[in-house]
Amino acid sequence: MPKHYxxxxxxxxxxxxxxxxxxxSVLVIMMLGDGPARFSDLKRxxxxxxxxxxxxxxxxxxxxxxxxxxxxxxxxxxxxxxxxALGQSLREPIQAMGGWVFANHDKIHxxxxxxxxxxxxxxxxQKIIKLG
Amino acid sequence: MPKHYxxxxxxxxxxxxxxxxxxxSVLVIMMLGDGPARFSDLKRxxxxxxxxxxxxxxxxxxxxxxxxxxxxxxxxxxxxxxxxALGQSLREPIQAMGGWVFANHDKIHxxxxxxxxxxxxxxxxQKIIKLG
DNA sequence: CAGGATCCCGGAAGATACTG
DNA sequence: CAGTATCTTCCGGGATCCTG
Numbered sequence: 276m277p278k279h280y281x282x283x284x285x286x287x288x289x290x291x292x293x294x295x296x297x298x299x300s301v302l303v304i305m306m307l308g309d310g311p312a313r314f315s316d317l318k319r320x321x322x323x324x325x326x327x328x329x330x331x332x333x334x335x336x337x338x339x340x341x342x343x344x345x346x347x348x349x350x351x352x353x354x355x356x357x358x359x360a361l362g363q364s365l366r367e368p369i370q371a372m373g374g375w376v377f378a379n380h381d382k383i384h385x386x387x388x389x390x391x392x393x394x395x396x397x398x399x400x401q402k403i404i405k406l407g
Numbered sequence: 408m409p410k411h412y413x414x415x416x417x418x419x420x421x422x423x424x425x426x427x428x429x430x431x432s433v434l435v436i437m438m439l440g441d442g443p444a445r446f447s448d449l450k451r452x453x454x455x456x457x458x459x460x461x462x463x464x465x466x467x468x469x470x471x472x473x474x475x476x477x478x479x480x481x482x483x484x485x486x487x488x489x490x491x492a493l494g495q496s497l498r499e500p501i502q503a504m505g506g507w508v509f510a511n512h513d514k515i516h517x518x519x520x521x522x523x524x525x526x527x528x529x530x531x532x533q534k535i536i537k538l539g
Numbered sequence: 540c541a542g543g544a545t546c547c548c549g550g551a552a553g554a555t556a557c558t559g
Numbered sequence: 560c561a562g563t564a565t566c567t568t569c570c571g572g573g574a575t576c577c578t579g
Binding site: 283284287288289291292293294295296297298301337338339340361364365367368369371372373374375376377379380382383384385386387389390391 | 412415416419420421423424425426427428429430433469470471472493496497499500501503504505506507508509511512514515516517518519521522523
């Protein structure tokens, strides 16, 4: 088991993490997991996304080889997006993350509640000290 | 297999994805994977992080119950950070992502090169059209 | 040593308008 | 329909200074 990793690959890991960590990429990937979809389909399915961000997200996914964009030269224009084999394969680690969150959802929220509770108490103490 | 998911849990998935997708969290988690570390250890180990961002990152991880913060009331103060069991368990899906990137690193970069090549060619065409 | 408090800047992202 | 262009707003994050 190697202790050192290729720095370039590590950087690519960071890049992909921030990609799937951004606001829309995962949602788009999951939508496309059901099969090909047109631009407006995605726009409607991914609630809250602006057409600008949908375009940018799709372009980035296409650039990384995760999504294939097919233009049908009809009028009005018809553009279909679908996951490539690479994009499909990415769904596995993503769903692993999703599964982890679903499994630990309650622990996470309990921890947050506990943390916030302690923090509030601490600030109340500070107030008393300053007032005293 | 359910077709609908708890919206609250889906939101938590997004939250955790943007957490591990941020610039520093994963690096900190991986550093702590080797065992407990002090603030300055992490500051030195995670090259490039400012003490402000290290603090914010650690606080966020602590709030989600991934990291435990222990203060030793000595002088000078000594604070140790370590992964909780929950934090340890998160390393699995993270490494799944990392493994995927390592396995597909070449495909990704090939796709990017291809995409950029096509884009450049396209823009060159546009130029010719406008000049003509 | 381990942070808290401020200031500040660049880039991410939303809103809007226009187009092939 | 499927975008592009532009403007503006917002916030992540770095730099710096201060403190128990």
